[in-house]
Amino acid sequence: MSLLLIRHSRETALPDFQLPSEIAGHRLECRHCNSLPALAACLRDASTRRPHWVLIENAATDDAQWATHGAVVCNALDLLPAPYIEIARHDADTLEAHLHPSHAATALVICSSSDEDARRLSLAITARLLNSRQDA
Numbered sequence: 001m002s003l004l005l006i007r008h009s010r011e012t013a014l015p016d017f018q019l020p021s022e023i024a025g026h027r028l029e030c031r032h033c034n035s036l037p038a039l040a041a042c043l044r045d046a047s048t049r050r051p052h053w054v055l056i057e058n059a060a061t062d063d064a065q066w067a068t069h070g071a072v073v074c075n076a077l078d079l080l081p082a083p084y085i086e087i088a089r090h091d092a093d094t095l096e097a098h099l100h101p102s103h104a105a106t107a108l109v110i111c112s113s114s115d116e117d118a119r120r121l122s123l124a125i126t127a128r129l130l131n132s133r134q135d136a
Helices: 036-049 063-078 095-099 115-135
Strands: 002-008 026-033 053-057 084-088 107-110
Touching: 002 036, 026 036, 036 053, 036 063, 053 115, 063 095, 084 115, 107 115
Parallel strands: 002 026, 002 053, 053 084, 084 107
Antiparallel strands: none
16 A cells, blocks of 8 residues: 655745655655646546545645636545545645535644644654554
8 A cells, every 4th residue: 555645836846855665564655736736636646546545735825726726626635535634834725724625634734834844744643543553
């Protein structure tokens, strides 16, 4: 089984960061999406990949983009076949704040200090959830 980290950022190139290749024995894959339509496509792609968990790192997006593309992203999110953890820098940047999806996040990590801190925390939450399910 695998885990999927979807990084939504308006930047076309993201700085390098260190990710472990595995979390709790599950392979970690990473996808970059630089627009809301690309985020929807990554979410739809996750439906065919069928990861065990999805982590969605969401960037600030203006209201006009949400108005134009929000319904497509919400539909793709609601069809996601796995639980997900959302990562954002501020409450106002979350998918929940803009979309109110039926398929809500298992956890929402808001960390204004840095993207790296938020990512590290979300990976730790995922590892704990995976380990608790293996122990059950």
